[in-house]
Amino acid sequence: MTSYDVYHGTGNAFAIVDADEAPEKTAFGTDLCRSLDVDGTLFLGIEDGGARATMTLVQPDGSRAAMCGNGARCAAKWVSERTGRDVLTLETGAGPRRCTVEGDVVTVEMGTPSFAPADVPLAREAALVDEELDGYDVTAVNTGVPHAVAFVDDVRSVELAEVAPPIRHHEVFPEGANVNLAAARAGGGFDQRTYERGVESETQACGTGAVAIAAVAARLGSIPETGEVTVSPPGGDLAIGLREDGTTTLRGPTERTLTGEVSDA
Numbered sequence: 111m112t113s114y115d116v117y118h119g120t121g122n123a124f125a126i127v128d129a130d131e132a133p134e135k136t137a138f139g140t141d142l143c144r145s146l147d148v149d150g151t152l153f154l155g156i157e158d159g160g161a162r163a164t165m166t167l168v169q170p171d172g173s174r175a176a177m178c179g180n181g182a183r184c185a186a187k188w189v190s191e192r193t194g195r196d197v198l199t200l201e202t203g204a205g206p207r208r209c210t211v212e213g214d215v216v217t218v219e220m221g222t223p224s225f226a227p228a229d230v231p232l233a234r235e236a237a238l239v240d241e242e243l244d245g246y247d248v249t250a251v252n253t254g255v256p257h258a259v260a261f262v263d264d265v266r267s268v269e270l271a272e273v274a275p276p277i278r279h280h281e282v283f284p285e286g287a288n289v290n291l292a293a294a295r296a297g298g299g300f301d302q303r304t305y306e307r308g309v310e311s312e313t314q315a316c317g318t319g320a321v322a323i324a325a326v327a328a329r330l331g332s333i334p335e336t337g338e339v340t341v342s343p344p345g346g347d348l349a350i351g352l353r354e355d356g357t358t359t360l361r362g363p364t365e366r367t368l369t370g371e372v373s374d375a
């Protein structure tokens with residue numbers, strides 16, 4: 111038997127498994143996503159007494175993603191509950207990510223968003239900034255994984271399941287892209303809806319997507335280049351920090367909802 115916990119970060123839900131206990135990752139992780147109806151399975155390998163942990167995300171379609179913002183928040187909380195560490199570094203496919211745990215609230219240092227075509231990646235040599243793609247003005251950015259961001263008047267009035275797939279699979283994105291729609295809120299901040307690559311549907315929140323929205327808003331001049339902005343997916347509020355050195359932070363709540371065991375056979 112292998113034990114698991116289910117955590118969510120603003121509605122983005124993950125099964126978390128100790129990497130040392132997992133028999134195999136891809137089929138096991140995919141099956142767990144399906145049986146628990148979660149957005150991914152995180153395999154965590156604790157090192158140095160919890161000062162560091164390796165994070166591997168297997169998504170419902172069997173793919174692996176280099177980084178996951180909300181997953182990193184849940185992962186840090188899981189490691190902290192096991193080791194008592196409040197500050198730790200997650201080793202991800204997108205590089206090390208420092209996390210700070212304060213009760214149920216976790217902040218992840220998300221690195222520097224890149225609009226460079228090779229980094230997104232894009233199948234062309236020019237950045238994609240506020241350019242029409244399948245009916246939306248899209249900006250492409252990598253915040254650990256590739257994102258397409260488009261600003262609309264009202265995120266709720268869009269049929270995301272219809273409009274997102276053509277952008278998600280557009281030939282300009284050789285590795286695909288997560289698709290985010292964002293709308294400025296009257297009191298400041300942004301509403302968010304995200305269609306996730308690998309889940310192949312809308313999720314209740316996406317951390318790298320929230321950082322992408324803030325980074326694109328700053329690039330397009332809709333918000334200051336530094337400071338904090340609230341991005342609100344359906345699952346709750348996320349605070350995004352834009353720092354003077356170009357790096358970003360993601361802060362928000364986490365919650366454990368389930369603990370169980372699954373047969374390895």
Ligand SMILES: N[C@@H](CCC[C@H](N)C(=O)O)C(=O)O
Pocket residue numbers: 122169174175177178179180181255256288306307308309313315316317318319
């Ligand atoms: N939900 C995540 C993003 C997970 C990776 C994404 N689906 C991809 O394949 O790029 C987040 O909170 O950042």
